[in-house]
Amino acid sequence: MSTPHNSAAKGDFAKTVLMPGDPKRAKYIAENFLDNVRLVNDVRGIQGYTGNYKGTPVSVMASGMGMPSIAIYSYELYHFYDVENIIRIGSCGSISNSVPVHDMVIGMGASTTSRIVHQYHLNGDYSAICSYALLEKAMHCADTLALKDKVHVGNILSSDAFYGETPDMIGQWSTMGVLAIEMEAAALYMNAAAAGKRALCICTVSDHLLNGEHLSSEEREQGFTDMMRLALETAVALDK
Numbered sequence: 001m002s003t004p005h006n007s008a009a010k011g012d013f014a015k016t017v018l019m020p021g022d023p024k025r026a027k028y029i030a031e032n033f034l035d036n037v038r039l040v041n042d043v044r045g046i047q048g049y050t051g052n053y054k055g056t057p058v059s060v061m062a063s064g065m066g067m068p069s070i071a072i073y074s075y076e077l078y079h080f081y082d083v084e085n086i087i088r089i090g091s092c093g094s095i096s097n098s099v100p101v102h103d104m105v106i107g108m109g110a111s112t113t114s115r116i117v118h119q120y121h122l123n124g125d126y127s128a129i130c131s132y133a134l135l136e137k138a139m140h141c142a143d144t145l146a147l148k149d150k151v152h153v154g155n156i157l158s159s160d161a162f163y164g165e166t167p168d169m170i171g172q173w174s175t176m177g178v179l180a181i182e183m184e185a186a187a188l189y190m191n192a193a194a195a196g197k198r199a200l201c202i203c204t205v206s207d208h209l210l211n212g213e214h215l216s217s218e219e220r221e222q223g224f225t226d227m228m229r230l231a232l233e234t235a236v237a238l239d240k
């Protein structure tokens with residue numbers, strides 16, 4: 001079986017899939033953290049790999065950027081490949097004075113500027129939330145990895161317009177207690193809910209939209225490594 005966007009066969013993906021935005025990051029995780037790894041998809045360069053992490057089967061596949069892109073890939077993983085858990089691991093811009101660059105934000109909820117949430121024709125505004133089971137396991141793993149002080153949990157904003165983030169708009173969402181802006185979580189959370197599956201979004205803060213700070217390339221690498229370990233350990237915890 002394959003889809004227009006995925007050439008993998010049924011059974012090629014593990015129960016839990018980590019989704020960075022960038023295909024190169026998917027390759028990096030596969031090469032540096034997984035054993036017995038094999039490439040299961042490369043359509044449009046969206047590399048998907050399956051291997052083992054500490055004996056647990058785990059897949060990693062890129063989502064591309066933005067909600068339409070992650071919506072396609074996550075829909076297919078949930079509906080056609082029997083995937084149960086998707087953990088997005090991405091970057092975000094902080095809009096909170098209590099969330100510095102280098103730290104991580106887990107989206108307990110994902111607000112959005114996108115009309116993607118209207119696709120289900122609900123008579124109101126849907127609250128896109130993560131899986132509590134995944135959140136709870138991720139926080140437990142953060143504790144074990146001594147990363148808990150660097151992980152903030154709260155509402156994030158999934159934006160459709162990277163270059164449309166004006167100071168006014170940032171200020172309004174910040175005033176509502178939203179911690180950070182990224183571009184994928186709301187669509188992922190809605191897809192998971194509609195499929196009866198589970199999702200979590202973990203982001204490393206790559207830049208601060210209130211004070212202009214941003215990570216150097218080495219800091220970025222270290223920060224992303226912590227997030228990769230956290231997601232991989234969460235995948236192992238989910239298998240127990």
Ligand code: HPA
Nearest residue numbers: 091092093181182183206
């Ligand atoms: N907006 C959206 N996504 C992002 C940002 C941002 O400012 N920074 C990193 N990912």
